[in-house]
Amino acid sequence: MGTFIQWFQRKGAYFDAESVGIIGFPPSEGGRGAVALRDIPDGHTLFSIPRALTISTRTCSLPTKFGLEAWRKAQLHQGWVGLILCLMWETAAGSSSKWAGYLDILPNRFDTPMFWTEYDLLELKGTSVVEKLGKLDAQADYNEKLIPAVKSRPDLFLPEHLSIHYTLERYHIMGSRILSRSFIVEKWNEDEDGNEAANTSLGSAMDVEPSCNEETPSVPMETEDNSDDNDDDDDDDDEEASDVAMVPMADILNARYQTENAKLFHEKDELKMVTTKPIKTGEQIWNTYGDLPNAELLRRYGHVDFLSLPSGGHGNPGDVVEIKADLIISAVSSTPEAVKDDEAKERIDWWLEEGGEDVFILDYEYDLPPVMISFVKLLLLTQADWEKAREKSKPPKSRLEGILYDILISTLEKRLAEYPTTIETDKALLTNDTPLNNKNAIIVRLGEKEILHGILQKLKVLKEAEGRSSAGVSTKRKGGASGPTKVKRIRR
Known part of the structure; x- marks a missing residue:
C-alpha cells in the first residue's frame, strides 16, 4: 500500500499518515480496511481527493477521444457501460494511465454471487439475490454496446488487447468494481451559493455528503430515488450515469451496520473523508453503505453483517x-x-x-x-x-x-x-x-x-x-396492524 499512498500524494491528494493506517482483515470482515493509529477527534480530515483524481466518464479522456456524438450513438452514455469501458481502457494503458497507481490495487477477484458457481448459487434459493444479479443484462450490454464500440475504433482499442483487456470476464470484474466501490459525485453547481449534498445510486450505497465547512451553508438535494419518473429524459439519464465515480482511497474503508464514524464530504474542488465522531487508537475507521440488508451486502460487496440482534440471536438488524x-x-x-x-x-x-x-x-x-x-x-x-x-x-x-x-x-x-x-x-x-x-x-x-x-x-x-x-372473552387488543409502512417499489 505504500506505493499507492505515494502515488495518491503525488497526484495532489492529502493523506494523514499519522492518523490512518491501512491493514488487511479477513475476507469475512471486509478485507483491507483503515484503522486509527492515534486517538482522532470528531471533525478531523483523514484524507482529501481532488475531483480530477476520481474516475468517471467526466474525468476520463476516452469519451472525448471517441467523440461525444459517437459515444452517445453507441449508447455508452447510458448505465455503467461507458464507465466500465473507461476502466478497461485505462487499465490497458498500463503505467501510462493517470490512474495506474490506483488501478493496480483494485481487486481482480470477488466473493460476490456474480462469480459463484451454480452449485453455490443453490444456497441462495428463496432469497431475491440471484434474480437481481443482472448477469444476462450485463452480458447483453457487453455484446450489443461495448464490443461494437471497441471494434469500431482500433486506433483506441488495440486489436491485440481485445482478448486480454476487453473480455466478458474483465467486463464483469470492472462492473463489480463499480458496484462495490463507486460513489455518486455530482457535478458542482456554480449557481448555488452553498455546497450540494449528493444522492446515492442503487449501484453504490456509499454516501457523499455536503461540505463539512460550517462557514458555508449546504444546500441539500432531493434524496428520493426518482429514476423511474423521467425514463424518456435522456439528459437526466446522461447526468446520472456520469455522476458515478471511482474515488481512490475512499473505497478502502469498510462498513458495518450503524457503525459509521467517518463520511465523505464534497466541496467545489475536492472530496474529504472526515470523522463524524471520536475514534480511539486501534479502532477501525468505518464508512457507511447505507445499513443495507445482508442480501444486498452479499450481492454488492460479497460479505454480510452478523451482529447481535435486539430481539436476541445474531444477524443483520437491517435485514x-x-x-x-x-x-x-x-x-x-x-x-x-x-x-x-x-x-x-x-x-x-x-x-x-x-x-x-x-x-x-x-x-x-x-x-x-x-x-x-x-x-x-x-x-x-x-x-x-x-x-x-x-x-x-x-x-x-x-x-x-x-x-x-x-x-x-x-x-x-x-x-x-x-x-x-x-x-x-x-x-x-x-x-x-x-x-x-x-x-x-x-x-x-x-x-x-x-x-x-x-x-x-x-x-x-x-x-x-x-x-x-x-366468543365474548375480554381482550385489550385493538384491531389493525401497527407500525410504519415499509413498502416500496423494488427497482432492479
Whole structure:
C-alpha cells in the first residue's frame, strides 16, 4: 500500500499518515480496511481527493477521444457501460494511465454471487439475490454496446488487447468494481451559493455528503430515488450515469451496520473523508453503505453483517424480506371469497396505476405493512365496494381482521416454503468449517426466515385473540396492524 499512498500524494491528494493506517482483515470482515493509529477527534480530515483524481466518464479522456456524438450513438452514455469501458481502457494503458497507481490495487477477484458457481448459487434459493444479479443484462450490454464500440475504433482499442483487456470476464470484474466501490459525485453547481449534498445510486450505497465547512451553508438535494419518473429524459439519464465515480482511497474503508464514524464530504474542488465522531487508537475507521440488508451486502460487496440482534440471536438488524404481490394473489385465489380472474386483474391494474406496490417489505419490527393489508382487502371487496374505491381513488383501510389472518398466514407460509431448509437446519450448518460462500448464503436466508417466522407467530397470536374476542372473552387488543409502512417499489 505504500506505493499507492505515494502515488495518491503525488497526484495532489492529502493523506494523514499519522492518523490512518491501512491493514488487511479477513475476507469475512471486509478485507483491507483503515484503522486509527492515534486517538482522532470528531471533525478531523483523514484524507482529501481532488475531483480530477476520481474516475468517471467526466474525468476520463476516452469519451472525448471517441467523440461525444459517437459515444452517445453507441449508447455508452447510458448505465455503467461507458464507465466500465473507461476502466478497461485505462487499465490497458498500463503505467501510462493517470490512474495506474490506483488501478493496480483494485481487486481482480470477488466473493460476490456474480462469480459463484451454480452449485453455490443453490444456497441462495428463496432469497431475491440471484434474480437481481443482472448477469444476462450485463452480458447483453457487453455484446450489443461495448464490443461494437471497441471494434469500431482500433486506433483506441488495440486489436491485440481485445482478448486480454476487453473480455466478458474483465467486463464483469470492472462492473463489480463499480458496484462495490463507486460513489455518486455530482457535478458542482456554480449557481448555488452553498455546497450540494449528493444522492446515492442503487449501484453504490456509499454516501457523499455536503461540505463539512460550517462557514458555508449546504444546500441539500432531493434524496428520493426518482429514476423511474423521467425514463424518456435522456439528459437526466446522461447526468446520472456520469455522476458515478471511482474515488481512490475512499473505497478502502469498510462498513458495518450503524457503525459509521467517518463520511465523505464534497466541496467545489475536492472530496474529504472526515470523522463524524471520536475514534480511539486501534479502532477501525468505518464508512457507511447505507445499513443495507445482508442480501444486498452479499450481492454488492460479497460479505454480510452478523451482529447481535435486539430481539436476541445474531444477524443483520437491517435485514428485510420481499413479498411479491403474486404470492398474495395466489393465497387469495384459493379462498371462497376470491373474485374471478378477470375482475382481480382489473383491480390489480388499478392498484398499480394508482401508485400501489407490487413488492412488500417486511423487517425485524415484525409488523405487516398497512399497504400490504390494504392490497389483500382490495382483492376481497364486493363489487359495490370495489366500484366505490375506484370512484374515490381510495384503497381499502388497512384494518387487520377476519379472513385476512388466514390469507396472510398462508402467504407467509408459502414464502417460507420457498427456502429449501429450515431455521433449525441453517443454525446447525453455521460452523467454522462451513465454506465462506455457503456460510454467507446461510446467514442471508436465516435472517429472512427469522423475520417471516416472527411475523407468523405474531399473526397467529392476534388471530387467536380476535377469536376469543368474538366468543365474548375480554381482550385489550385493538384491531389493525401497527407500525410504519415499509413498502416500496423494488427497482432492479
